[in-house]
Amino acid sequence: MDKRERNWLFFLIGIFIVVNVITLSPIVPWQRWMLWDKPQPAKTVDVSYADYVITMDTPLEIKQGEFIEFNAVSTDVTYGFGVFRKDNSMIFQMQVMPGIQNKITWKFDETGWFDVRSTEYSGPKHSDMHLVDAIHVAE
Numbered sequence: 001m002d003k004r005e006r007n008w009l010f011f012l013i014g015i016f017i018v019v020n021v022i023t024l025s026p027i028v029p030w031q032r033w034m035l036w037d038k039p040q041p042a043k044t045v046d047v048s049y050a051d052y053v054i055t056m057d058t059p060l061e062i063k064q065g066e067f068i069e070f071n072a073v074s075t076d077v078t079y080g081f082g083v084f085r086k087d088n089s090m091i092f093q094m095q096v097m098p099g100i101q102n103k104i105t106w107k108f109d110e111t112g113w114f115d116v117r118s119t120e121y122s123g124p125k126h127s128d129m130h131l132v133d134a135i136h137v138a139e
């Protein structure tokens with residue numbers, strides 16, 4: 001390894017460390033919740049997936065600023081749990097792997113009605129996996 005290669009390697013290692021420190025640090029809100037503060041969720045919401053159907057008690061009524069834990073379980077294939085605004089922009093999503101509890105805690109800091117969709121292509125009926133007005137966040 002010559003000097004230029006070694007300098008390049010150290011540069012890449014430096015980039016790797018800086019990016020990891022930033023993305024795992026408390027300046028990223030969801031990392032602060034998941035890794036640092038660990039807030040107690042106001043509610044835990046069970047979401048189940050089977051045969052291309054999402055089952056969840058809807059509408060989920062929550063208050064702005066509450067931490068909500070979603071616990072999604074699939075009994076067959078891998079799906080996605082995605083929460084979307086009415087303009088179809090996504091707030092967050094997680095992969096729902098079969099046979100385990102897939103958990104995510106989220107703080108809803110905006111009010112309104114939100115849809116839930118599967119965000120992981122799971123098969124021919126995937127595009128029907130859409131719960132309209134599944135979540136209502138009030139002030």
Ligand SMILES: [Cu+2]
Pocket residue numbers: 079080118119120121122123126127129
């Ligand atoms: Cu799907």
